Amino acid sequence: MLVMITVESLTKTYxxxxxxxxxxxxxxxxxxxxxxxxxxxxxxxxxxxIMVGLTPPTSxxxxxxxxxxxxxxxxxxEVGVLLDASAQHAGRTxxxxxxxxxxxxxxxxxxxxxxxxxxxxxxxxxxxxxxxxSLGMRQRLxxxxxxxxxxxILILDEPANGLDPAGIRWMRDLLRGxxxxxxxxxxxxxxxxxxxxxxxxxxxxxxxxxxxxxTKADLLAAAGTLARTRDAAALARAMEQAGLTATVxxxxxxxxxxxxxxxxEAALAARVVLTELRAAEGAGLEEMxxxxxxxxxxxxxxx
Amino acid sequence: MxxxxxxxxxxTAGPPRSTSGTVAPRPRxxxxxxxxxxxxGVELRKMFDTRAGFWLMASLVITNLLATAAIIVFxxxxxxxxxxxxxxxxAPMTVILPMIGILAVTSEWTQRSGLTTFTLVPHRGRVLGxxxxxxxxxxxxxxxxxxxxxxxxxxxxxxxxxVDPVWNVSxxxxxxxxxxxxLGMLFGFMLGLVIRNSAGAIVTYxxxxxxxxxxxxxxxxxxxxxxxxxxxVDYSYAQRPLFDGTLNSQQWQQLGVSGAxxxxxxxxxxxxxVRRTEVK
Numbered sequence: 001m002l003v004m005i006t007v008e009s010l011t012k013t014y015x016x017x018x019x020x021x022x023x024x025x026x027x028x029x030x031x032x033x034x035x036x037x038x039x040x041x042x043x044x045x046x047x048x049x050i051m052v053g054l055t056p057p058t059s060x061x062x063x064x065x066x067x068x069x070x071x072x073x074x075x076x077x078e079v080g081v082l083l084d085a086s087a088q089h090a091g092r093t094x095x096x097x098x099x100x101x102x103x104x105x106x107x108x109x110x111x112x113x114x115x116x117x118x119x120x121x122x123x124x125x126x127x128x129x130x131x132x133x134s135l136g137m138r139q140r141l142x143x144x145x146x147x148x149x150x151x152x153i154l155i156l157d158e159p160a161n162g163l164d165p166a167g168i169r170w171m172r173d174l175l176r177g178x179x180x181x182x183x184x185x186x187x188x189x190x191x192x193x194x195x196x197x198x199x200x201x202x203x204x205x206x207x208x209x210x211x212x213x214x215t216k217a218d219l220l221a222a223a224g225t226l227a228r229t230r231d232a233a234a235l236a237r238a239m240e241q242a243g244l245t246a247t248v249x250x251x252x253x254x255x256x257x258x259x260x261x262x263x264x265e266a267a268l269a270a271r272v273v274l275t276e277l278r279a280a281e282g283a284g285l286e287e288m289x290x291x292x293x294x295x296x297x298x299x300x301x302x303x
Numbered sequence: 304m305x306x307x308x309x310x311x312x313x314x315t316a317g318p319p320r321s322t323s324g325t326v327a328p329r330p331r332x333x334x335x336x337x338x339x340x341x342x343x344g345v346e347l348r349k350m351f352d353t354r355a356g357f358w359l360m361a362s363l364v365i366t367n368l369l370a371t372a373a374i375i376v377f378x379x380x381x382x383x384x385x386x387x388x389x390x391x392x393x394a395p396m397t398v399i400l401p402m403i404g405i406l407a408v409t410s411e412w413t414q415r416s417g418l419t420t421f422t423l424v425p426h427r428g429r430v431l432g433x434x435x436x437x438x439x440x441x442x443x444x445x446x447x448x449x450x451x452x453x454x455x456x457x458x459x460x461x462x463x464x465x466v467d468p469v470w471n472v473s474x475x476x477x478x479x480x481x482x483x484x485x486l487g488m489l490f491g492f493m494l495g496l497v498i499r500n501s502a503g504a505i506v507t508y509x510x511x512x513x514x515x516x517x518x519x520x521x522x523x524x525x526x527x528x529x530x531x532x533x534x535x536v537d538y539s540y541a542q543r544p545l546f547d548g549t550l551n552s553q554q555w556q557q558l559g560v561s562g563a564x565x566x567x568x569x570x571x572x573x574x575x576x577v578r579r580t581e582v583k
Contacts, residue, residue, distance in 0.1 A: 074334040087415035091353030
C-alpha cells in the first residue's frame with residue numbers, strides 16, 4: 001500500500017480559545033478511497049484547506065507524494081481539489097470557469113469539452129452563468145474542474161452535497177474507477193451512509209481530533225450483531241447467561257459484540273422468539289460514529 | 304407456498320473493489336512551473352469574462368465617445384482643442400480605471416473564486432503580481448484608446464466648426480497623463496488588496512477622492528503649518544500636476560514621498576497580510 005497523502009500533527013488554533021484542528025495525523029493510500037468522516041464543524045474543511053495551502057496551519061505538515069502542496073510546480077495537474085462548489089464567480093459561465101482552469105494549467109483546449117461531457121453538463125448548461133446553476137450542477141462543475149488536469153490525487157470536500165441519487169451513484173462509480181486506476185481519493189462527508197458505501201479506509205474526526213481510523217472492514221468488524229424480539233429484556237438476560245454482552249436500545253433492538261451465531265444459540269436455549277437477527281453492519285458504523293463523537297460533543301456542549 | 308431465492312447483492316455496484324496494494328500508482332507526469340505570462344493572460348481574461356467586467360471595460364470606450372460628442376456639441380469653436388478633449392475624456396477614466404483595479408483583486412474574495420485561483424497557484428504573490436501587471440496593461444492601453452478617440456474628436460470637431468485643429472498636447476504631457484491615470488488605477492488596486500471586499504474598497508475610494516481633498520484643503524487654508532506640509536503628505540494633491548503636464552523636481556519628490564505614504568506602505572502591508580490570511 002503506497003501512501004500518497006501524509007498529514008502529520010496538524011494543528012490550527014484561532015486565538016487562544018478555539019482549536020479547530022488538534023494534532024491530526026493520517027494518511028491516504030494509492031488505489032484507495034479514504035473517507036474523512038465527522039459531524040459538521042469537526043474540522044474536516046479546515047484540515048482540507050490547510051492541505052492545499054488556503055489556510056496556514058499553526059503547526060504540522062502535509063505532504064503529497066513527498067512534496068508540500070505549494071512546492072508542486074503545477075498543482076492542478078497533480079492534485080484535483082474541490083472544496084466548495086459554490087465558491088465561483090456567479091457571473092461566469094460553467095464553460096468559462098473550466099477554461100480559466102485549463103489555461104492556468106496550460107492544458108489543450110479540448111479538455112474543457114471532455115470534462116463537460118464527463119460530468120454530463122450539456123452545452124446549453126455550460127453556457128449559462130453559475131448563478132443560475134443548482135447546487136448539483138455546481139458540484140458537477142467542481143468535480144469537472146478537479147479532474148481537468150488529469151491528477152493522481154483527488155481531495156473533495158462533501159462532493160455528494162446537492163447531487164440527486166443518480167448523481168451520487170455516478171460520483172461513487174467515478175471515484176471508484178479513479179482509485180482502481182491507481183489514483184488516491186480523499187473525500188469528506190458528514191453523511192455516514194455515503195462514506196460507508198464508497199470508502200475503503202476511514203478517518204473519523206470529532207471536534208478537531210481524530211477519534212478513529214483504519215480500514216472500513218476493521219472498523220465494521222467491531223460492530224457486532226443486531227437482534228430483535230418481542231421481549232428484549234428476556235433476550236438480554238438469556239444472552240448474559242450465555243456470557244455475552246447485550247445492550248437494549250430504545251428502538252427495541254438488542255446489540256452485542258458477539259456473532260449472530262452465538263446470539264441465535266442463546267435465544268434458542270432460552271426459548272426466546274427472534275424476529276430479526278443479523279450482523280449490525282449497516283447500522284454499525286453509524287453506531288460507532290455517534291458513540292465516538294458523542295463524548296466530544298458533550299464536552300463541547302458543556303464548555 | 305413458493306420459495307423465492309434472492310441473488311445476493313452488494314451495496315456497491317459497478318467495478319469490483321480493489322484490495323490493498325494491488326493497484327500500481329499512476330506514474331507522475333513531469334510538470335513545469337506555471338509561467339508568469341500565462342498567469343497574466345488568465346488574469347486579463349478574468350477582467351473581461353463576466354457581464355459586469357465586460358461592461359466596465361466597454362464603459363471606458365463608451366464614456367470616451369460620449370465625452371467627445373459632448374465637447375463637439377457644447378464647446379465654443381475656439382475651445383475645440385486637443386487638451387480639452389483629453390480633459391473631458393480623462394475625467395470618466397479617472398473614475399472607471401480605479402474600479403477596474405479594485406475589482407481585479409476583490410472579486411477573488413467577494414465572489415470566493417480565490418478558492419480555485421489560489422489552489423491552482425498556491426503562491427498568492429505571483430497571482431497578485433499577475434493581476435498587477437494585467438491591470439497596469441489595461442490602464443495604459445485604455446489611455447491610448449482615449450488618445451485615439453480624442454484625436455478623432457479634435458479632427459471631427461474642428462472640421463464641423465470649420466476651424467484648424469489645435470494639437471496642444473505634447474508627447475511628454477500625454478505620458479504624464481497616462482502615468483497619473485495608471486497611478487489612480489493602482490491606488491484602487493492597493494485598496495482592493497488591503498480591504499479585499501468590493502463594496503468596502505469602492506466606498507473607501509470615493510471617500511478618499513471626494514471627501515478627503517476638501518477637508519485637507521480646508522485644513523491647509525486655515526493652518527499655515529499644514530499648507531506647507533500638504534504637497535508632501537497629500538497623494539492626490541501631489542498627483543494634480545501630472546494632469547497639467549509639467550512637474551518640477553520638487554513636485555516629483557512630493558509625488559514620491561506622498562506616494563510612499565499612501566500607496567507603497569499600505570500596499571506592502573496588504574501583501575504581507577494577504578500572504579498569511581485564510582482564503583475561505
